[in-house]
Amino acid sequence: MFPISFCIQLSFLILLLINDSQQTLDPAEPRIAIIGAGISGTSAAYFLSKTPGLNPKIDVYSKDPVGGRMATINIQGYDFETGGSILHPRNRYMKQFAEQFGFKQKKGISGKFGLYDGSGFVYSEGDWNVLNVASLLWRYGFSLVKVNTLIGDMLNQFERIYNVQDDGYAFSNVVDLLSAMDPSFNLMLERTLEEGLKQVGISSLFIDELANAIMRVNYGQSTDAHQFVGSVSLAGAETGLWSLRGGNKKIPHALLNASRANFHDEEVEAIHLNTDGRFSLRFKENDEMPSYDAVILATPITNDTSSFGFENFPRQFHFPGRYHQTICTMVQGEVNHKTFGFADASSVIDDIFTINRTLFFNSLARNYPVDMDDGEGDAPPVWKVFSNEPLTKEELNILFSSINETYTIHWKAYPEYDGTISSGNFTLHPGLYHINTLEFAASAMEMGVIGARNVAMLAASHLGVDIQDRKAQSFHIEL
Ligand SMILES: Cc1cc2nc3c(=O)[nH]c(=O)nc-3n(C[C@H](O)[C@H](O)[C@H](O)COP(=O)(O)OP(=O)(O)OC[C@H]3O[C@@H](n4cnc5c(N)ncnc54)[C@H](O)[C@@H]3O)c2cc1C
Numbered sequence: 001m002f003p004i005s006f007c008i009q010l011s012f013l014i015l016l017l018i019n020d021s022q023q024t025l026d027p028a029e030p031r032i033a034i035i036g037a038g039i040s041g042t043s044a045a046y047f048l049s050k051t052p053g054l055n056p057k058i059d060v061y062s063k064d065p066v067g068g069r070m071a072t073i074n075i076q077g078y079d080f081e082t083g084g085s086i087l088h089p090r091n092r093y094m095k096q097f098a099e100q101f102g103f104k105q106k107k108g109i110s111g112k113f114g115l116y117d118g119s120g121f122v123y124s125e126g127d128w129n130v131l132n133v134a135s136l137l138w139r140y141g142f143s144l145v146k147v148n149t150l151i152g153d154m155l156n157q158f159e160r161i162y163n164v165q166d167d168g169y170a171f172s173n174v175v176d177l178l179s180a181m182d183p184s185f186n187l188m189l190e191r192t193l194e195e196g197l198k199q200v201g202i203s204s205l206f207i208d209e210l211a212n213a214i215m216r217v218n219y220g221q222s223t224d225a226h227q228f229v230g231s232v233s234l235a236g237a238e239t240g241l242w243s244l245r246g247g248n249k250k251i252p253h254a255l256l257n258a259s260r261a262n263f264h265d266e267e268v269e270a271i272h273l274n275t276d277g278r279f280s281l282r283f284k285e286n287d288e289m290p291s292y293d294a295v296i297l298a299t300p301i302t303n304d305t306s307s308f309g310f311e312n313f314p315r316q317f318h319f320p321g322r323y324h325q326t327i328c329t330m331v332q333g334e335v336n337h338k339t340f341g342f343a344d345a346s347s348v349i350d351d352i353f354t355i356n357r358t359l360f361f362n363s364l365a366r367n368y369p370v371d372m373d374d375g376e377g378d379a380p381p382v383w384k385v386f387s388n389e390p391l392t393k394e395e396l397n398i399l400f401s402s403i404n405e406t407y408t409i410h411w412k413a414y415p416e417y418d419g420t421i422s423s424g425n426f427t428l429h430p431g432l433y434h435i436n437t438l439e440f441a442a443s444a445m446e447m448g449v450i451g452a453r454n455v456a457m458l459a460a461s462h463l464g465v466d467i468q469d470r471k472a473q474s475f476h477i478e479l
Pocket of ligand 1: 035036037038039040041061062063064065067068069070082083084085086087266267268269298299300306308326328411412413414436443444445446448
């Protein structure tokens with residue numbers, strides 16, 4: 001896992017791409033299947049459709065509605081995000097998609113937050129921003145400033161991927177893709193967030209409280225997760241976060257439409273390698289077996305998330321790792337202010353993050369409908385609870401003094417970042433690609449798009465397009 005020099009990797013990669021493309025014919029209108037219609041699958045369809053010289057016929061298959069883990073639920077006539085909800089201001093692709101499709105940002109995501117340890121708040125924001133900053137600094141001191149700088153530096157390095165992709169470089173595995181951002185990123189996969197922060201002198205108090213709370217709300221896990229995902233998570237606690245007015249899933253819908261791909265509401269059971277090097281798909285409820293020049297898997301594939309069959313391939317594929325169960329409980333009701341020591345219901349803060357690993361919930365946050373800015377309008381109070389196990393009636397009664405409606409969504413949400421690293425191969429076989437292997441570095445909507453663009457370039461190269469030809473990159477101008 002030690003990174004070698006970036007230049008060596010790039011020349012190796014170019015050779016690899018040339019070899020891969022030489023093995024295949026150059027069909028005039030290649031047929032491409034994409035399995036999964038979340039942000040990864042739909043953005044892959046979009047990038048492929050915008051690749052000059054490719055002219056593909058794309059079929060997108062999904063067993064669930066378009067958007068996948070970007071989903072909403074309707075409560076009393078209002079839609080609320082239940083899956084991927086928060087975007088970072090430096091998520092360039094998501095931002096550009098939103099602008100390109102004329103979508104508006106929803107404002108005011110962060111309210112007052114507090115860190116709850118099961119018996120009381122170790123830190124809680126008040127009405128005055130200046131005092132909030134001062135008391136955070138008082139509690140975490142130098143560590144707060146240092147982490148802020150570290151995350152800023154990491155984001156600068158992370159952003160290199162956009163130029164690398166604009167220049168037509170694609171990578172057959174995750175290690176090479178991360179090295180293109182910064183060679184040190186791969187080392188971050190090998191140590192925990194706690195180890196990484198301690199190495200640079202961050203205090204135990206910061207790690208146990210703030211870093212732990214942010215990991216619990218963003219990934220349902222702790223600072224034992226690896227440092228790369230931990231840093232992505234810490235970046236997700238910065239200011240300027242946004243979501244899409246009307247719901248984030250508008251983006252995958254718009255990408256699918258813009259790609260002109262055919263959408264099929266179908267579960268794929270198996271991928272068969274034909275003797276001519278093409279692929280056939282077998283479905284759960286349909287006897288047809290269409291064949292394709294390339295297939296892109298845009299869904300998690302671990303034993304606990306998927307049961308794809310891979311038939312007739314020269315080698316067996318292994319997909320180690322598990323996905324973390326996150327239970328999202330949406331409650332229309334009133335928080336039990338006594339549990340948290342507030343004077344009354346109106347004093348309850350918007351975001352209660354937890355720092356105690358043994359607590360039965362990870363976070364409790366006020367949610368606002370997707371089609372209005374936070375705090376605007378008179379929608380009924382809706383709260384989102386994240387937990388690792390379904391909440392019992394008793395647990396709900398601890399958190400809420402009154403409940404009108406409850407909805408529970410069981411997510412296989414993101415990988416378990418417990419040190420199991422997947423093979424990290426985007427290329428499973430020439431012409432067969434897997435986007436979601438990138439989730440083992442970090443699962444996020446923007447990561448899905450970065451993985452999708454990488455895989456779209458690998459597939460285009462396999463199908464005979466010179467992806468480093470400036471003309472072949474014109475789709476980025478449209479972004
Ligand atoms: C509760 C929660 C909160 C999150 N919060 C954030 C956040 O705030 N910010 C952020 O950036 N990210 C967040 N994420 C992560 C983000 O939502 C995901 O990384 C991203 O949406 C994954 O998109 P995807 O397209 O790769 O996969 P998915 O959205 O899972 O799409 C895969 C699709 O493949 C389909 N599929 C699977 N198997 C088959 C088959 N055999 N045949 C046909 N179709 C199949 C499924 O139906 C599914 O729709 C969150 C996720 C969850 C669950």
